[in-house]
Amino acid sequence: MLDTLHRIVHAVNKAPNLQEALGTLVSAVREAIDCDVCSIYLVDDDTRSNVLMATVGLEDSAVGKVRLPFGRGLVGLVAERAEPVNLADAPAHPRYVRMAHTGETRYRGFLGVPIIQNRRVLGVLVVRQREEREFQDEEVTFLFTLAAQLAGAITYARASGELDALTREHQPLHRFLVGQPGHAGVAIGTAVVSFQLSDLEAVPDRPVDDPEAECARFERALAQVEADLRHLQERMADQLPEEDRALFDALLLMLRSETLVSQTEEAIHRGLWAPAALRDTISAHAQIFDEMDDPYLRERASDVRDLGRRILMHLQDDDPGLVEYPPDTILVGEEISAMQLAEVPPGRLAGVVSASGSGSSHAAILARAMGIPAVMGVSEMPVSRMQGRELIVDGYRGRVYIEPAPSVRIEYERLIAEEEALGAEVEAMRGLRSETTDGHIVPLHLNTGLINQMNGEEQAEADGVGLYRTEFPFMVRDRFPGEGEQLRNYRRVLEAFAPRPVVLRTLDIGGDKALPYFPVVEQNPFLGWRGVRISLQHPEIFLTQIRAMLRADIGLGNLQIMLPMISGVSEVDELQQLIQRAHDELLEEGHVVAMPRIGVMIEVPSAVYQAGEIARRVDFLSVGTNDLTQYLLAVDRNNPRVADLYDELHPAVLRALRDITAAAGEFGRPVSVCGELAGNPLATILLIGLGVNSLSMSAGSLLRVKWVVRSISRTRARQITQVALRMEDVGQVRRFMEGTLEEMGLGGLIRPGK
Numbered sequence: 001m002l003d004t005l006h007r008i009v010h011a012v013n014k015a016p017n018l019q020e021a022l023g024t025l026v027s028a029v030r031e032a033i034d035c036d037v038c039s040i041y042l043v044d045d046d047t048r049s050n051v052l053m054a055t056v057g058l059e060d061s062a063v064g065k066v067r068l069p070f071g072r073g074l075v076g077l078v079a080e081r082a083e084p085v086n087l088a089d090a091p092a093h094p095r096y097v098r099m100a101h102t103g104e105t106r107y108r109g110f111l112g113v114p115i116i117q118n119r120r121v122l123g124v125l126v127v128r129q130r131e132e133r134e135f136q137d138e139e140v141t142f143l144f145t146l147a148a149q150l151a152g153a154i155t156y157a158r159a160s161g162e163l164d165a166l167t168r169e170h171q172p173l174h175r176f177l178v179g180q181p182g183h184a185g186v187a188i189g190t191a192v193v194s195f196q197l198s199d200l201e202a203v204p205d206r207p208v209d210d211p212e213a214e215c216a217r218f219e220r221a222l223a224q225v226e227a228d229l230r231h232l233q234e235r236m237a238d239q240l241p242e243e244d245r246a247l248f249d250a251l252l253l254m255l256r257s258e259t260l261v262s263q264t265e266e267a268i269h270r271g272l273w274a275p276a277a278l279r280d281t282i283s284a285h286a287q288i289f290d291e292m293d294d295p296y297l298r299e300r301a302s303d304v305r306d307l308g309r310r311i312l313m314h315l316q317d318d319d320p321g322l323v324e325y326p327p328d329t330i331l332v333g334e335e336i337s338a339m340q341l342a343e344v345p346p347g348r349l350a351g352v353v354s355a356s357g358s359g360s361s362h363a364a365i366l367a368r369a370m371g372i373p374a375v376m377g378v379s380e381m382p383v384s385r386m387q388g389r390e391l392i393v394d395g396y397r398g399r400v401y402i403e404p405a406p407s408v409r410i411e412y413e414r415l416i417a418e419e420e421a422l423g424a425e426v427e428a429m430r431g432l433r434s435e436t437t438d439g440h441i442v443p444l445h446l447n448t449g450l451i452n453q454m455n456g457e458e459q460a461e462a463d464g465v466g467l468y469r470t471e472f473p474f475m476v477r478d479r480f481p482g483e484g485e486q487l488r489n490y491r492r493v494l495e496a497f498a499p500r501p502v503v504l505r506t507l508d509i510g511g512d513k514a515l516p517y518f519p520v521v522e523q524n525p526f527l528g529w530r531g532v533r534i535s536l537q538h539p540e541i542f543l544t545q546i547r548a549m550l551r552a553d554i555g556l557g558n559l560q561i562m563l564p565m566i567s568g569v570s571e572v573d574e575l576q577q578l579i580q581r582a583h584d585e586l587l588e589e590g591h592v593v594a595m596p597r598i599g600v601m602i603e604v605p606s607a608v609y610q611a612g613e614i615a616r617r618v619d620f621l622s623v624g625t626n627d628l629t630q631y632l633l634a635v636d637r638n639n640p641r642v643a644d645l646y647d648e649l650h651p652a653v654l655r656a657l658r659d660i661t662a663a664a665g666e667f668g669r670p671v672s673v674c675g676e677l678a679g680n681p682l683a684t685i686l687l688i689g690l691g692v693n694s695l696s697m698s699a700g701s702l703l704r705v706k707w708v709v710r711s712i713s714r715t716r717a718r719q720i721t722q723v724a725l726r727m728e729d730v731g732q733v734r735r736f737m738e739g740t741l742e743e744m745g746l747g748g749l750i751r752p753g754k
């Protein structure tokens with residue numbers, strides 16, 4: 001059954017459109033469970049009916065025509081209950097209706113399972129049997145699994161309008177793909193697919209002007225792979241027996257096979273660039289092997305794919321053209337990385353859409369730092385088909401419109417105009433002090449990691465830098481930067497803000513921030529080798545960084561150092577000793593360095609419970625609510641599937657903050673918040689009320705947060721916070737804070753979405 005399942009899923013995924021996917025599925029299911037009819041109905045909300053979309057066993061002519069109004073028939077019952085209905089004798093059930101025009105006789109056995117995505121019923125998959133038949137448990141779960149696979153394809157077809165085109169004449173108006181808000185804001189622009197060339201599946205379609213030259217490029221790549229294979233074969237001569245080395249002959253034959261070469265060249269002549277032509281040939285080729293019953297031959301599919309990747313690598317080396325970025329580029333990819341964002345020339349990046357990740361992944365944080373609207377985790381997006389298409393990115397609600405209808409475009413253009421108007425009100429905050437109506441100062445600091453991306457106005461507005469993520473400069477290189485390189489980098493930030501404080505955080509790699517030249521492969525990277533855990537085991541990396549920081553501060557005196565991912569006091573003690581050592585050694589070498597203020601990030605639950613002991617040892621605490629939320633709630637901050645559960649306004653997070661400020665207060669240490677929560681205007685009042693001393697956020701949030709600070713007294717903020725702290729559910733807290741901002745006339749600051 002599992003094998004059959006894999007084969008069906010594969011065939012369905014390969015279908016070029018939804019209609020063919022559905023057709024393939026119904027035929028395969030009927031054969032697999034040996035029944036008389038298999039049909040799929042899809043929910044059509046506009047006409048409030050379930051529409052027959054594919055069938056084997058009923059009349060073909062009924063497809064697209066037979067509609068069961070909601071609430072009618074057994075299909076309706078499955079959709080209402082969102083549960084399977086399994087009946088040995090369906091006509092005996094009170095909800096049974098016999099449908100005209102389908103050629104239906106009184107089929108008795110009935111099994112219907114809902115097709116569900118994100119708790120929403122999208123349709124019903126039905127099998128029928130002429131005789132009485134109660135379907136077995138494994139048949140039910142088999143259909144369940146298939147229905148779950150189908151849900152993604154249906155969601156995409158809905159979003160792209162394909163589904164409407166199938167069920168109705170008129171074109172859709174409001175269809176979109178759903179992801180997670182990455183950074184608030186709206187962008188209208190042109191998709192540019194960013195991809196890693198070694199990932200064949202991710203190669204996007206691109207047109208080619210000179211097919212002859214492109215074919216020659218392809219031929220060169222083939223010749224290079226051939227040379228590589230022969231070289232490998234020779235090298236293996238001493239290690240592999242003759243018969244195993246024959247594998248290379250098979251690969252060489254495959255490489256020069258008529259199908260692989262001529263199919264690719266034909267596709268190039270049809271106007272596709274070589275990587276995409278290759279992608280299609282390899283995929284078709286591999287599929288033939290995938291579908292074979294013999295397990296040995298099925299394995300050959302991976303050889304074909306491997307060959308494809310090798311050819312692609314050489315095409316990449318030989319790639320003549322750089323990617324062109326139009327002025328309104330919307331960067332689209334399976335997993336957009338910091339490097340890919342940085343590759344877009346300044347001023348051309350309008351939006352970001354990533355098929356994976358979520359609002360709190362580092363790509364989103366980077367987009368926020370750059371003020372670019374972003375939507376993350378759009379898992380249904382067919383990335384390879386997006387190149388050059390017009391998109392609307394709604395970073396408030398986490399929506400992406402592909403080639404939107406004119407009415408949608410107009411609506412969004414209006415929203416952009418409204419934003420600009422709100423922007424003017426927010427602008428009025430520029431240059432004013434961040435102080436409450438009763439005169440309490442709340443310093444607002446910047447989170448950054450890319451000093452180059454910041455303009456002078458933004459730098460002037462902030463009271464300092466509350467979090468400089470040093471890993472970004474590490475990520476865009478192909479090796480660890482040396483002391484001198486780091487020194488110059490840190491010096492630029494310290495100088496730009498002096499005498500205002502700048503908090504440099506020591507390297508926090510691991511988790512979702514991998515360095516290409518320092519691979520860490522783990523099953524649970526967020527619970528693994530991350531942040532100071534790496535620093536403690538690689539003191540040479542840590543000491544180099546600290547030396548660069550201390551030297552960068554000479555003559556300025558505004559450096560503060562912050563340690564990420566601390567889970568206990570011994571880590572603090574050891575790292576402080578290392579910092580002291582770097583300091584003493586530099587003095588010995590004749591550098592007149594000073595000992596900076598040292599702080600610790602509170603972002604691991606154990607550190608919340610030891611906040612007092614930690615505070616006693618250092619000069620300040622800064623709460624990393626991004627990680628603290630993920631660890632307190634046990635919700636991966638990058639996983640779109642659980643992104644609904646990830647909410648920094650959760651009562652547990654608020655109470656942790658209360659305990660941290662209380663513990664630090666006992667030792668007279670200030671507490672700042674530098675997670676995304678600090679930049680959310682909905683949380684500003686609570687953070688003031690909880691006794692947080694300063695806030696650190698992306699440049700784009702600064703004026704908005706200042707507006708809230710200047711609209712409330714600290715006394716009132718404390719009262720509101722006391723009420724919120726008694727709330728039991730995050731939804732309650734959110735609604736309460738939204739209501740509070742509305743009452744204060746600050747409703748415009750509420751980000752739509754969650």
Ligand code: PEP
Pocket residue numbers: 365467469508603623624625626627628674675676
């Ligand atoms: C945090 O965890 O809240 C934080 C600010 O650090 P990062 O997002 O870089 O992990």
Ligand code: MG
Pocket residue numbers: 564603624626627
């Ligand atoms: Mg963190």
